[in-house]
Amino acid sequence: MTDVTMTPTTPTRETTLGCDACVMRHKSDWQVLSDDEIQMLSRGQSKHCYETGQTVYAMGERSRGVYCICSGAVAIRQFDPEGNSVLLQLAYSGDTLGYESVLTGETHRCSAEALGPATVCLIGTHTVKTLIARNPDLGLQFLRRTAAKLQDAQEKLVQHATLSNRAKLAHVLLILMDRCGRRGTDGAGSIYLPVSRRDLASMIGTRHETLSRIIGRMENDGLAYFSGRSVDIPRIEALLGEIRPQLVG
Amino acid sequence: MTDVTMTPTTPTRETTLGCDACVMRHKSDWQVLSDDEIQMLSRGQSKHCYETGQTVYAMGERSRGVYCICSGAVAIRQFDPEGNSVLLQLAYSGDTLGYESVLTGETHRCSAEALGPATVCLIGTHTVKTLIARNPDLGLQFLRRTAAKLQDAQEKLVQHATLSNRAKLAHVLLILMDRCGRRGTDGAGSIYLPVSRRDLASMIGTRHETLSRIIGRMENDGLAYFSGRSVDIPRIEALLGEIRPQLVG
DNA sequence: CGCCAGGTTGATTTCGCTCAAGCAATGTGG
DNA sequence: CCACATTGCTTGAGCGAAATCAACCTGGCG
Numbered sequence: 321m322t323d324v325t326m327t328p329t330t331p332t333r334e335t336t337l338g339c340d341a342c343v344m345r346h347k348s349d350w351q352v353l354s355d356d357e358i359q360m361l362s363r364g365q366s367k368h369c370y371e372t373g374q375t376v377y378a379m380g381e382r383s384r385g386v387y388c389i390c391s392g393a394v395a396i397r398q399f400d401p402e403g404n405s406v407l408l409q410l411a412y413s414g415d416t417l418g419y420e421s422v423l424t425g426e427t428h429r430c431s432a433e434a435l436g437p438a439t440v441c442l443i444g445t446h447t448v449k450t451l452i453a454r455n456p457d458l459g460l461q462f463l464r465r466t467a468a469k470l471q472d473a474q475e476k477l478v479q480h481a482t483l484s485n486r487a488k489l490a491h492v493l494l495i496l497m498d499r500c501g502r503r504g505t506d507g508a509g510s511i512y513l514p515v516s517r518r519d520l521a522s523m524i525g526t527r528h529e530t531l532s533r534i535i536g537r538m539e540n541d542g543l544a545y546f547s548g549r550s551v552d553i554p555r556i557e558a559l560l561g562e563i564r565p566q567l568v569g
Numbered sequence: 570m571t572d573v574t575m576t577p578t579t580p581t582r583e584t585t586l587g588c589d590a591c592v593m594r595h596k597s598d599w600q601v602l603s604d605d606e607i608q609m610l611s612r613g614q615s616k617h618c619y620e621t622g623q624t625v626y627a628m629g630e631r632s633r634g635v636y637c638i639c640s641g642a643v644a645i646r647q648f649d650p651e652g653n654s655v656l657l658q659l660a661y662s663g664d665t666l667g668y669e670s671v672l673t674g675e676t677h678r679c680s681a682e683a684l685g686p687a688t689v690c691l692i693g694t695h696t697v698k699t700l701i702a703r704n705p706d707l708g709l710q711f712l713r714r715t716a717a718k719l720q721d722a723q724e725k726l727v728q729h730a731t732l733s734n735r736a737k738l739a740h741v742l743l744i745l746m747d748r749c750g751r752r753g754t755d756g757a758g759s760i761y762l763p764v765s766r767r768d769l770a771s772m773i774g775t776r777h778e779t780l781s782r783i784i785g786r787m788e789n790d791g792l793a794y795f796s797g798r799s800v801d802i803p804r805i806e807a808l809l810g811e812i813r814p815q816l817v818g
Numbered sequence: 819c820g821c822c823a824g825g826t827t828g829a830t831t832t833c834g835c836t837c838a839a840g841c842a843a844t845g846t847g848g
Numbered sequence: 849c850c851a852c853a854t855t856g857c858t859t860g861a862g863c864g865a866a867a868t869c870a871a872c873c874t875g876g877c878g
Contacts, residue, residue, distance in 0.1 A: 485834075
């Protein structure tokens with residue numbers, strides 16, 4: 321049972337450059353906007369800096385708009401009534417968060433928490449709605465993104481239903497490898513995990529003690545070596561082979 | 570290990586009324602269309618009748634457009650490499666399916682199968698894209714729908730990670746109760762299940778043998794009585810109480 | 819009639835959860 | 849600088865839940 325109290329949301333407010341100068345200008349969903357729409361975006365936005373562990377928005381909170389990550393990584397979690405948390409998604413710079421709540425008008429279903437120092441822009445509800453009405457491509461872009469996330473979530477559901485915990489861990493490691501891993505020359509790789517063991521455990525739907533044991537067994541089998549938040553993977557294909565363990569024929 | 574071969578997709582083609590006369594005209598996502606856009610929809614659409622078990626579209630198939638259910642129920646499944654299937658979603662009349670693939674241009678990630686006699690309209694890719702471009706509200710409607718489905722899928726993920734199989738079954742029963750159940754006078758209810766035990770088991774992420782045992786225990790505890798596809802629930806609130814079993818302190 | 823698919827039940831084993839202790843790193847206040 | 853609490857992780861023992869393998873039942877159908 322974890323403590324549900326969160327670090328108070330008191331990020332530093334910044335009033336510097338507009339969105340036209342943003343590094344993510346051409347890499348985010350907002351790339352479909354024209355120059356004057358970007359100006360409109362700039363005016364309806366405010367940039368905030370978060371420290372590790374600070375809350376960008378909290379579950380149950382009223383939506384104030386959507387959040388666009390300029391730098392850093394953000395964890396999207398949901399808490400169950402007992403206070404346990406499940407890490408649903410990792411978001412990185414360029415990702416836009418929280419538009420579900422803007423669309424439905426309901427409160428946030430998830431919390432968003434900075435995993436390290438992060439800068440995030442809040443784009444007010446009114447501005448978002450105006451921009452979507454003005455440029456339908458933005459809505460389409462969000463639709464494409466949401467559809468992709470839905471497929472992702474469904475794939476996870478299938479895996480939770482069919483794979484062993486060990487296979488699920490292997491899968492998560494491969495995904496993290498793509499995202500924040502460095503590839504070696506000979507099919508080897510290494511990852512610096514952006515999350516704690518507890519979160520990693522919640523991602524594969526198990527307890528942290530069980531995760532510990534799985535890690536131990538994986539090290540015994542020479543699949544992956546964990547030390548703090550660093551993971552070394554001698555042969556990446558070996559992890560791939562773990563994903564269908566029961567297919568030994 | 571189930572057989573992956575499917576009943577051939579040879580639905581009866583119908584060339585009767587247009588979409589303006591459809592019963593779902595004002596209940597589906599297409600309700601945002603104007604009269605002449607509905608005419609356009611009618612011309613770009615073809616209606617098909619499916620028998621129980623017939624495939625509307627199959628996983629891996631190229632997308633031909635989106636599918637709008639006029640009547641009947643459709644199961645959305647995914648198969649894993651071993652041939653096991655996971656039932657991801659139940660769709661009913663008024664629901665629109667398969668637009669993810671239209672948007673991404675990829676092949677279908679899931680299969681759709683008629684659970685009983687069903688009539689489904691196929692709206693060709695070109696028509697869909699034209700209509701979305703012409704009336705942005707349609708895209709927004711799809712976005713809202715997709716966002717809702719995403720929240721749904723995420724909620725399921727949290728439940729798979731935290732709840733027991735018994736609690737998950739209780740939850741699924743409550744959802745089915747809303748969808749296809751009849752409420753009694755005194756807090757009782759009954760459901761006619763639209764799916765087999767195997768599918769029900771896959772919905773809660775377990776084997777059908779285990780489901781059988783859970784059902785047995787639930788009957789012992791007087792929570793729900795199963796007979797074929799009929800379920801009788803004496804007290805619906807009792808099921809609700811099952812969902813947080815470990816909260817007894 | 820025999821066959822088959824779908825469902826139930828039983829026996830056995832594996833796996834993961836729970837509770838509990840221990841340990842290292844970090845922080846805090848005297 | 850040290851005693852002490854806290855946090856994150858690991859490890860162990862015992863137990864309960866679920867997977868697996870297998871037999872068996874039942875109703876529908878050629």
